Amino acid sequence: MTVETDAIAAGMPAHDEHELVQLLTPEGERVAHPDYDHLVGDVTDEDIRALYRDLVLARRIDTEAVALQRQGELGLWASLLGQEAAQVGSGRALRAQDHAFPTYREHGVAWCRGVEPGLLLGLFRGVDQGSWDPRENNFHLYTIVIGAQTLHATGYAMGVQRDGAVGTGDADRDTAVIAYFGDGATSQGDVNEAFIWAAVTNAPVVFFCQNNQWAISEPLERQTRIPLYKRAAGFGFPGVRVDGNDVLACLAVSREALQRARDGEGPTLIEAYTYRMGAHTTTDDPTRYRLAADLEHWKLKDPIERVKAYLTRGGGADAEFFESVEGEAEAMAEHLRAYCRGLPDPSATSIFEHVYVEPTPALVQQRDELATYLTSFDIGGDGSVGNDSVAGEEAHR
């Protein structure tokens, strides 16, 4: 561990307050870091190529979803553009047994957790409210109410503690939980309460804040007077700021924090310093509140280009590799288009399912009323009205 235990005990940030942990410069140069090099000492060129592939595919999933929204196939999309390294770096630091609690923008983390990318579209298309099984990939459903999931993550981590799955030294058993949230969320009471709970219970949870500088139209200075990672000191656990566009640094910092959690050493706040290159969502218009020049500045820090430069310069990958990844990305995009258009609309009466584990008599009555009403429009006699064939059949019984 590189974290100074005295500093933790004093509730102070583990590292110099001005330090932004960076291992890969925007130009793709590998720079040494005394505290974090050893955490990625095992990372080979093959691993970097795999990270590059993750970054490109995460971006391609995102740009395709934006396109699908523009074509009217999705009602909304929250773009991760610019935040790929923060998500892939942290996502690849997770072990199978670890559990992630995302916001609604963690498409790159979902990719790393092995969630079928098509499943991410349902919520935004309006056909469901989260269609992957969180138990299969240890990746919770998206949470839209800002910050609410940080408490769920903390409670889940308290459960991990009670299961005796921390500090045993068994790499396959010791479990960490990671909560994703943004800079805006740090103003929410729930996030601050999660910090307090995690601190006093020493819960195995990592708070991973992607500071993308914007909460829709509000810049960071509307949320805080101090760097966000420094808030951790006030709660009594370490905080660290990492270059959120540096996938290697995000991997290193996340590995350290997750291992602290698994070892029973408690929570960590990671502030991944990045930039939201796109709009808040597809309904947003950032030209109303920010300068194009800022965007140009951050384009130079692109999370994918620096990895490409690193691999190219060091001979870690050749043109054939980059072409093959591009090919995969195009295939992914095509898969998403087909997947999206193939998603069926839910039947009208399906809304009555799963309100409770067993439907109540009142819900059964309302479902039957709706089915009967819909069937009253049925002139074909086959019990079907548009997509509501189920409703029709039920009413005919």
Added chain:
Amino acid sequence: MTSMAIGKAINAGLRRAMENDPKVLVMGEDVGKLGGVFRVTDGLQKDFGEDRVIDTPLAESGIIGTAVGLALRGYRPVCEIQFDGFVFPGYDQIVSQVAKMHFRSGGRLRVPMVIRIPFGGGIGAVEHHSESPEAYFAHTPGLKVVAVSSAVDAYWMIQQAITLDDPVVFFEPKRRYWEKADVDEEGSPDLALEAARVVRSGTDATLIAYGPMVKTCADAAAAAAEEGRSLEVIDLRSLSPLDLPVVFDSVRRTGRCVVVHEAQRALGIGAEVAARVTEECFYSLEAPVLRVTGFDTPYPPSRVEEEYLPDLDRVLDGVDRALAY
């Protein structure tokens, strides 16, 4: 048979649930060493340890939100909200997260948790300590909402609520915590959690109540009997879902219905019962469904709460008005 007060019966029910299932946890403010401000969790931390009976930080959203996470991990948390008026910092987590998790996950995720709330007035308390917020929760799909009125129900219903895989908001009539009854701890519950109970049979009018008003209505019915009036009293017990067949059956026999609750009148449980009774029992009704309730004001200072709260005389006045049609 053991003579038990309602508060003690909940304590005994919690204890039994914790003995039966090691995943059951109790969490809240002051529930551990102190045993809760009403001592409902007295002795549980001593016997089950600090990992299962958790003195939490003082923040209601945190209590509910971390309980959601514990439930997702396989635990069955029983959260105590110290007083009715303090539930609102946790309201977002209850309404947006707890209530919807099963629905939005397509049935993949369950949050089997119980949120205990001492509710209602009549104890001379300062503001925010005497409220009846049950309608906010009964209005929310995905939550089950119950209110207990007796020690026997308290003992069994807390266990039934904990066993249920749906989240339950569990209202406890704080002014009746010390009301005693004989509880047979070795038996089994005679009703499902969602079932209403006919507390007293009658023929002239139906009184419908829950929580602290059940006793008030039973007393009113006893007084009315002395004057030759036969009132049926129904304890709803479950406010969501409502066990309406029991209500309909009664009103079809009596033709008159008066709903009684401490909560403010507008858009309350009484409004829903009145609407449903009107829909289903229209041709049996001899009078409109009337409500005897708190008023549509904030809960008043305690020196005037006796005027705000329905009591025996106001219930009988409501019955008189129903019988006058």
